[in-house]
Amino acid sequence: xxxxxxxxxxxxxxxxxxxxxxxxxxxxxxxxxxxxxxxxxxxxxxxxxxxxxxxxxxxxxxxxxxxxxxxxxxxxxxxxxxxxxxxxxxxxxxxxxxxx
Numbered sequence: 001x002x003x004x005x006x007x008x009x010x011x012x013x014x015x016x017x018x019x020x021x022x023x024x025x026x027x028x029x030x031x032x033x034x035x036x037x038x039x040x041x042x043x044x045x046x047x048x049x050x051x052x053x054x055x056x057x058x059x060x061x062x063x064x065x066x067x068x069x070x071x072x073x074x075x076x077x078x079x080x081x082x083x084x085x086x087x088x089x090x091x092x093x094x095x096x097x098x099x100x
Contacts, residue, residue, distance in 0.1 A: 018090035020054040024063065025096055029075040038068035 027033045027048055037044040041064040045052050052060055066074065081087055081097025090096055 015090060016051075016054045017056060018088070018096060020051050021059070022090050022096040023048070023050045024055065025075065025078050028063075028071045029079065031072075034071050034075065035068055038066070038071055 024045075027044070027050060028037055033044065033048075063071070063074075078097040082095055087095040087097045
């Protein structure tokens with residue numbers, strides 16, 4: 001699929017994974033939840049509405065390995081991408097930023 005001059009790969013299951021990743025992005029955008037996730041990713045996910053089973057393991061493992069400050073930077077960058085119109089609609093009115 002081409003959108004805005006960029007090629008976006010949409011593999012099988014993209015929509016569900018993207019929606020769950022967007023939920024996780026929302027979780028780490030909140031300072032209290034971000035701190036909790038950095039300290040205990042699995043416990044924080046268990047208490048959230050995020051379905052970690054839908055997110056590719058390598059993506060989730062990378063996020064789990066980030067410090068609280070790295071997660072803050074990621075959340076800020078994601079918000080900047082969305083504000084700049086560099087995001088994709090993952091369905092149900094949800095958007096997530098993308099970059100190369």
